[in-house]
Amino acid sequence: MAGATTLHLGGDQATRFESRAATRETPLVKWLILGTALSFFTIFLLMPLIAVFIEALRKGWETYATALIDPDALSALRLTLLAAVIALPLNLVFGVCAAWAIAKFEFRGKHFLITLIDLPFSVSPVIAGLIYVLVFGAQGWFGPWLSEHDVKIIFAVPGIVLATVFVTFPFIARELIPLMQAQGKEEEEAAIVLGANGLQTFWHVTLPNIKWGLLYGVILTNARAMGEFGAVSVVSGHIRGETNTLPLHVEILYNEYQFAAAFAVASLLALLALVTLGIKTWVEHRAAVAYRNSQDDAS
C-alpha cells in the first residue's frame, strides 16, 4: 500500500550501492540472499502458477475448452465481472472523496474515518460476509422488511456485489491519501485564488496530479474484486449458474473431483490476474516517471 512510486525509487540507489567496491557485499552473501529469494519465489509462486496451467491442460485442449464454455462457468465469469464492474466505480468515487477530504481538509473525526477505511483490511472476509447475512439475511435486522418487499440480497447477486464492495473498500483511498498528502494543497490554493471553483480545481488540478495513483488503486481493487472468495462465499449460497463467482465455481468443481475443469477455470482467473499484473507494472512505471518529474519540480 506504500504507493506505486516508492517501489521504484530504490532503483538508482541500489545500482550505485552495488557498483562501488566500498559498499559491495561478498559474492557468497550476495548469492545466499539472491538464492533464498529466488527459490522461495520458484517454489511458492512460480510452480503453483505453472501447475495450474499444466493441470488444466492435462486432459487436453478439448476438456479445457469444455470446462470454460460450460454455462455455469460462463455465468460465474459474468457474475465475477459484474461484481467488479459495480464495485469499481463505487469505490472510485468513495476512495477519491475520502482521500480528498482526508488529505486536503482538517475536520473532527478525521482519524476515525481513516480507521474506518482500514476496517475491511483488518476484518476477516468471512466475518465481512457474515455481517451482511446478519443485517440483510432472512433472520437479520432488515430480513423481514426485505422479504415483505420482495427484495433479495443474501444468496443473490446484490449480496455478492455488497461483499465485493466491502472488501475492496480501502484500496483506492489508501493509495491516494499518502500521495495527496505529499502533494500538499498549494496548487489547489493557487487554483482557487485564480478564480477556479471547486469542481474546476478538482478536474484541472487535483485529478491530473493523482491519475497514476488512482489507476493503480483501480487495478488493485479490480484484482481483489475478481479474486475475492471468503466474503462472497458466505453471502452467495452457491446456487449454480446464479450466485457463483469464478473462485466459488473453482471450489465446487474441485469438490466434485472435476480436477481438470477446476484447474481450467482457475487458469482463467490466473490469466485475469496476470493481465492485471501486467497493467499494474506498466502503471507503476508511468507513476515512477511522473514522480521523478515532480521531484525535479520540487528541487
Place this chain on the structure above:
Amino acid sequence: MSIQVRNIQKQFGAFTALDDISLDFPTGELVALLGPSGCGKTTLLRIIAGLEQADSGQVLLDGEDASGTHVRDRQVGFVFQHYALFRHMTVFDNVAFGMRMKPRRERPSEKQIAQKVHELLNLVQLDWLADRFPSQLSGGQRQRIALARALAVEPRVLLLDEPFGALDAKVRKELRRWLRKLHDDLHITSIFVTHDQEEALEVADRVVLMNHGHVEQIGTPEEVYRHPATPFVYGFLGAVNFFHGRVEGDGLRVGDDHLNHAAGSFGQGAEVVAFARPHELDIVVDGAAGQGIAARISRILAFGVTARVELDGLNGATGQHFEVELTRERVSELSLEEGQSVRLLPSRLSIFEQSHAATAGAGK
C-alpha cells in the same frame, strides 16, 4: 486598491499567531511584512487573501468588508513561496489558467487568452519558455511564471508570500530589483512577506515589522532602520551591540565600566539596555579605566571596504560579544592586534528599558 485590516485575531490552538492587528495598506504601495519565522506575517497575508479565516476582525478591500467574500471573488493575485505552479501544465497553460476558469460569458476567446499570455510572458521576459513544463525551469524562472500567472487575472492587489525565499542569494538579488521595477511599472497595491531584512529594506515603500503576532513598527525603510522604535526592531534590522546596565548619575553603569551618555527620561537606578550599531562604536587603545566598555579583540576581519573587529567583553560584560566597524585606516592607525585589551566608546546609544529588551536578543 487599498487594503485595511481591523483588529485581526488568530489563534492556532494555544498559540497566538496574530494579536489584534490593525494595518492600512494604501493604494499603489509596495509594503513588506517583515519578521522572524513564526511572527504571524504569512498568516496575516493568507487572511487578507482569504486562504485563512481570522478568529475575529475584518479585512477591508477598497473600504468594503471582504470577510464574506470567497477567495475566488476577491480578485487578489497570490504568489507562493514554493511557486505552486501546476506541474502537469505547460508554462502557457499555467498562465492561461485563471482566464480559462472564468464563467463562460466573462471568458475571453482562446485568441485573446493567447495574446494576453504572451504579453505577460514578455513582461516577465520568459516568452521563449511558453511550451516548457515547470520541472524544466529554474527556481527564478518558476517564480516569474508564478507572478505572470497571478497577474493574468488582473488582480486588484498582489500578495507575495516569501516570493524569493526558496532561491539562492544571487537570483534573489536579481529578482528583488526586478520586482521593484515591475511594481513601478504596474503600480498595483502589493504586500510581500519576508524574513530577510535586506530584501524588505531594499524593495518596499514601507516596512511593517512584526514579532510574536504584534506589529512592532511601521515606516519607510529609512525610518525603521535609522530610528528603530523597539529593541526588537533594533536587533532585527542589521547587526547590533547591546549593553545591559543601570542608570547612574548622568550616565550608564555597565558592570564596572561607565558610559557617559544621557539616559534621558529613565529614573536613577533603572535597569536598561543600550544599543549601538557596529559603526557607532569606536575603539580606544589607552582609555582611562571606567570610561567605555573593556573588551578584548578576538578577531580582525579586514577584507572589505571597512574592517570588522570582533571583541569579547571583559569585566561586567563577560561572555558578551561585540562587533565594531572601522575604516581600515583607523585599524592600522590604532595598530590593533588580536588579543589586545581595548575600550569601546559608543558615539551614539539608543536606550530602552530592560523589560522591553527581552525579545531583542531572540531577534538576531
